[in-house]
Amino acid sequence: MAQLWGGRFTKETDQLVYNFNASITFDQKFYRQDIEGSMAHVCMLEKQGILTAQEKADILKTLKEILSEVESGKLEISTKYEDIHSFVEANLIDRLGDTGKKLHTGRSRNDQVALDMRLYTRKELLETDELLKELLETILKIMEENLDTIMPGFTHLQKAQPITLAHHMAAYFEMFGRDRQRMHDIYERMNYCPLGSGALAGTTYPLDREYTAELLGFYGPTLNSMDGVSDRDYLIEFLSALSTIMMHLSRFSEEIIIWNSNEYQFVEIDDAYSTGSSIMPQKKNPDIAELVRGKTGRVYGALVSLLTTMKGIPLAYNKDMQEDKELSFDAMDTAKGCLALFRGMLATMKFNKDRMRESANHGFTNATDAADYLVKHGVPFRDAHGIVGRIVLYCLDKKIPIDAMSLSELKAISPVFEEDIYDAISMETCVNTRLTIGAPGVDAMKQTIEKEKAFLADD
Numbered sequence: 001m002a003q004l005w006g007g008r009f010t011k012e013t014d015q016l017v018y019n020f021n022a023s024i025t026f027d028q029k030f031y032r033q034d035i036e037g038s039m040a041h042v043c044m045l046e047k048q049g050i051l052t053a054q055e056k057a058d059i060l061k062t063l064k065e066i067l068s069e070v071e072s073g074k075l076e077i078s079t080k081y082e083d084i085h086s087f088v089e090a091n092l093i094d095r096l097g098d099t100g101k102k103l104h105t106g107r108s109r110n111d112q113v114a115l116d117m118r119l120y121t122r123k124e125l126l127e128t129d130e131l132l133k134e135l136l137e138t139i140l141k142i143m144e145e146n147l148d149t150i151m152p153g154f155t156h157l158q159k160a161q162p163i164t165l166a167h168h169m170a171a172y173f174e175m176f177g178r179d180r181q182r183m184h185d186i187y188e189r190m191n192y193c194p195l196g197s198g199a200l201a202g203t204t205y206p207l208d209r210e211y212t213a214e215l216l217g218f219y220g221p222t223l224n225s226m227d228g229v230s231d232r233d234y235l236i237e238f239l240s241a242l243s244t245i246m247m248h249l250s251r252f253s254e255e256i257i258i259w260n261s262n263e264y265q266f267v268e269i270d271d272a273y274s275t276g277s278s279i280m281p282q283k284k285n286p287d288i289a290e291l292v293r294g295k296t297g298r299v300y301g302a303l304v305s306l307l308t309t310m311k312g313i314p315l316a317y318n319k320d321m322q323e324d325k326e327l328s329f330d331a332m333d334t335a336k337g338c339l340a341l342f343r344g345m346l347a348t349m350k351f352n353k354d355r356m357r358e359s360a361n362h363g364f365t366n367a368t369d370a371a372d373y374l375v376k377h378g379v380p381f382r383d384a385h386g387i388v389g390r391i392v393l394y395c396l397d398k399k400i401p402i403d404a405m406s407l408s409e410l411k412a413i414s415p416v417f418e419e420d421i422y423d424a425i426s427m428e429t430c431v432n433t434r435l436t437i438g439a440p441g442v443d444a445m446k447q448t449i450e451k452e453k454a455f456l457a458d459d
Ligand code: ARG
Pocket: 023, 027, 083, 109, 110, 113, 317, 319, 321, 322, 323
């Protein structure tokens, strides 16, 4: 047991207490951020005349050594230290003696850990944003290749109206596009440096917090030292945004599972992204999509957990806050893993265009357009709706689609129908006359794609 704070204690900590309290098994994940934060702190201390140039040079050199040794595996992060902060500081003191003991001047572990977690979250946020961008590029490619791939659009999981695969994919482009905007918004709000908040009340040393913030790439320092050490809003916002990403991925996964089913066969997931059964030789299961759907619960769990942890904590730092880490790390790793795997699965998936088209042809997806045809020929909409309802009943009885009815059969139900009805209710007409902004018609979709490309280029 190696502790930074043994001075006022007369007894060793109970072993179980020590284990319960320690965080090194998980906070070692941000050893790099911890060392980088210390380096910025030391530069600032020297600039303010609190450390000498020699002390700064020695500490920086040794911190760099520790970093590269940890990275190469030469120096193992030992769990005999309470946390990553103690590990780094103890190693520094081992190597530098008294000079190493000066590192923590004007700093508390409270503002140190607040900084480390913020730096780590900021890195994760940027990586998640990049993965979202790659997913959007994959979706856009599928859209461009499938402007005229007709498929049924669903409501209540019942065939509703024909759309295109490009149009369906564009809905997901919007969702993941908003997810990227959320990354951006969170970044703008969180990118302020808590270091210099001290334990809770700042410090009597003349720290230049603006300088430290600048060295670490922040917009500036946080403005209240009690909030600085105890704010975890940015993490809650990030977990919330990750939960939303997972919700989108999960909906998409659910659709792919349905589309990949024996009954639908709209898509075939690539062998590289499928798994088999130990007993049923014919099986090819969509496990990746199912796992993405399943892992969504873990990420939601992290969000609810942190919200609950934070809700009763009085100002300022309390040890409860150590609980922000394990679940957040898990949620961050999970969401990134899901984004990467999902993108790979989507990029390699085959779309069975004939099957999609065939499915749109059946199920009366053009019934609304048949009613609209009547309306355009002077029939009030409510009457037209009733007429087409009777046509659907007739077709169900005969087991045929509407366009397989002869003109005389149609005229027997409404004399308004003429030969041009067949063109009016063809799948192509149904799709391509829907040209309002955001609709599936090819010309409307082309405009959408232009805007989406501009959105992607605007980084
Ligand atoms: N491991 C602690 C955490 O994650 C570091 C801060 C400790 N501060 C303290 N006053 N005990 O929150």
